[in-house]
Amino acid sequence: MASIRVVHYLNQFFGQIGGEEKADITPFSKDGPVGPGTALEKALDDDMSIIGTVICGDTYFNENIDTATEEVVALIASFKPDLLIAGPAFNAGRYGFACGAVCAAVQERLNIPVLTGMYEENPGADMYKKEIYIVKTGNSAAQMRTAIPAMGRLAIRLAKGEVVGSPAEEGYLARGIRKNVFHEQRGSARAVEMLLKKIKGESFDTEYPMPIFDRVTPRPAIKNLSQAKIALVTSGGIVPKGNPDRIESSSASKFGRYDISGINNLTAETFETAHGGYDPVYANQDADRVLPVDVMRKLEQEGIIGQLHNIYYATVGNGTSVANAKKYAHAIGEELKQAQVDGIILTST
Amino acid sequence: MVKELEEVVDVPVVHVCTVVPISLTVGANRIDPAVAIPYPLGNPQLNQDEEFALRRSIVEKALKALSTDVGEQTVF
Structure with missing residues (x-):
């Protein structure tokens, strides 16, 4: 028992x-x-x-x-x-x-x-x-x-x-807890050992890893929305029907850029999701539920925003490594900088 | 993605997402809470007009976030 x-x-x-x-x-x-x-x-x-x-x-x-x-x-x-x-x-x-x-x-x-x-x-x-x-x-x-x-x-x-x-x-993730222990070697000797290894270019284990603060400074607000060019980006996998770039449903190896000039509404006939990490039924019925092109066009018409950038970017955020997400966002960012957008709406599922 | 975009493009970025604690952990500066994971900007239970109005309200909040100065992570 x-x-x-x-x-x-x-x-x-x-x-x-x-x-x-x-x-x-x-x-x-x-x-x-x-x-x-x-x-x-x-x-x-x-x-x-x-x-x-x-x-x-x-x-x-x-x-x-x-x-x-x-x-x-x-x-x-x-x-x-x-x-x-x-x-x-x-x-x-x-x-x-x-x-x-x-x-x-x-x-x-x-x-x-x-x-x-x-x-x-x-x-x-x-x-x-x-x-x-x-x-x-x-x-x-x-x-x-x-x-x-x-x-x-x-x-x-x-x-x-x-x-x-x-x-x-x-084999667990460090919890940031410090424990007092008696070590056979005193601290100064261990520090010198580490320093010598570092000078020789050898690997060594620090006893006190510095925390990583991975934050970015919030950029200043858009002053005049009615003059602003706004871009849409999504990790929700919205792609033209048929997924022309074949973005993978998980661990995506790429992102796609898609022209939405003249498109006022995403429909079940024209757009779908490539994402394999959520139930795709609702996005396939109406991809605006993930990428709000219909609303953005309306706001553009009404003059509330200056314009919707005519290219949107999409990848599938499903099991994607941080390194890849950063790499895709970097490449997307370079293009959006060229396009001189004033603000970005990123939607995630 | 949200941080890298803000850094590279050097303009404000708003993250529209359903699971706000994840966005906070990841480090988004401007966060606009959404409806549900499979339909962040919609609700299949509503009729077309109601759903459009709901989506518009979330997008308007995103635009408000983009036109508001923030000193730290902010959930709108």
């Missing part, structure tokens, strides 16, 4: 309910492990078992953060768990955010250890890594095989109250 009760949180996909068309499903629970839970349970000690799984659609969670958190926490609490494991979410943004939010809420309210797993660039990782343990995983479910043992190891430590080692030793 297992003594340590573990609950597992999953989204609709890993919970084996369905894909994006099921992403608005409300939370519910099942007894025992589901999907990756089976392998996860094997990675735990024999006296630990997954007694229940709580499943919630990613879209439902992200559109109803407060209520969804309440509902999920209540379902988890009903199992009277000793430990919560969420995910892993890899690089799925909405799933990562849900895993982080659920873990943080359970840790605070049920006062039990929690952990999840994510790719470092998952926006959920940045948001929650200081509050909870997030095991570093690869960026896609193809890396499930390495993620599960790593999460299992840390889960055992947390459940049994064992000492948790440093982020590098245990």
Whole structure:
């Protein structure tokens, strides 16, 4: 008879309910492990078992953060768990955010250890890594095989109250916690060693990494909107029907630029979405729901804005690495600078 | 994307998105909350006129964001 009760949180996909068309499903629970839970349970000690799984659609969670958190926490609490494991979410943004939010809420309210797993660039990782343990995983479910043992190891430590080692030793994302330890070598000697390595051009591990503040200064406001040229950019994958540039539905390798001169309205016959990370039905019916060309043209006619820039840019923001997003935005930005636009509306799904 | 565009083009950028906490984490300076992930600027439950009016209100808020000076991240 297992003594340590573990609950597992999953989204609709890993919970084996369905894909994006099921992403608005409300939370519910099942007894025992589901999907990756089976392998996860094997990675735990024999006296630990997954007694229940709580499943919630990613879209439902992200559109109803407060209520969804309440509902999920209540379902988890009903199992009277000793430990919560969420995910892993890899690089799925909405799933990562849900895993982080659920873990943080359970840790605070049920006062039990929690952990999840994510790719470092998952926006959920940045948001929650200081509050909870997030095991570093690869960026896609193809890396499930390495993620599960790593999460299992840390889960055992947390459940049994064992000492948790440093982020590098245990494979979780640094939480910014400093611990006092006795080192066999004094600080000055270690500093000189590091300095010598640096001078020789060798690699070394700093003991105090500087935080990265990646912020940009807000640019001054547009003074006269009625004279301004406004550009539309989207990560929601809106493309001319047939997706002429074949922008991929996830991990897009490119962006597209599309001429909308003389187009006053995006219709089901002319535009669609290439995005594979949300239910495409609504955008395919009317792409203005993601890229508001109809409204912008109306505002242009009424003289509220000077003009809508006749080229719009689109990519698919789904599992896209930060480096690629930055690269595409840089290239798009160079073109928009040339075009002398005065402001940009970026829409995301 | 939102930060790189603001940096490169050197003009204000507004991020219209549904999951505001993600946009805040990413570092957007001007944020305009949207309706839902699969239809940020629409609502299939409404009739055509109502939906257009809803979309217009979100775009007008985006334009207000672009014409408002901000000193820090601001959700409009």
